[in-house]
Amino acid sequence: xxxxxxxxxxxxxxxxxxxxxxxxxxxxxxxQENECFDEYERIADAATHYILEGSSExxxxxxxxxxxxxxxxxxxxxxAVMDYLRA
Numbered sequence: 001x002x003x004x005x006x007x008x009x010x011x012x013x014x015x016x017x018x019x020x021x022x023x024x025x026x027x028x029x030x031x032q033e034n035e036c037f038d039e040y041e042r043i044a045d046a047a048t049h050y051i052l053e054g055s056s057e058x059x060x061x062x063x064x065x066x067x068x069x070x071x072x073x074x075x076x077x078x079x080a081v082m083d084y085l086r087a
Contacts, residue, residue, distance in 0.1 A: 010048060017051075017061075018044035020084035026077040027069055043068055058082055 021040030025031050031039035043064045050060035061081045065073045 010052065013051060014044055014048040016085070017047050017081075020081050021047075024080040024084045026065065026080040027072070057085055061085075 018041055021044050022031055022037065025039075029036070029039055031037070046067055047057075047060040047064035050063050051057060055063065058078060062073065062078045065077060065081075069077075
């Protein structure tokens with residue numbers, strides 16, 4: 001795979017994950033109400049990297065959320081994002 005193909009793959013995956021975080025707002029930050037479209041971008045970036053390194057989507061979502069929110073992350077937070085990813 002070429003570097004541009006890898007970048008395109010990353011961008012498509014990142015956009016999908018970023019939208020899922022924004023739409024689900026798993027940590028109830030109020031990003032939609034406050035139009036903070038970039039609220040979860042860094043977390044989506046981490047999740048995308050975890051997936052490309054071999055983690056499942058659910059593992060990647062959990063790890064990325066835990067990187068930012070620690071012990072506050074629950075199964076329900078992860079499930080909220082996964083519901084959007086599966087839609």
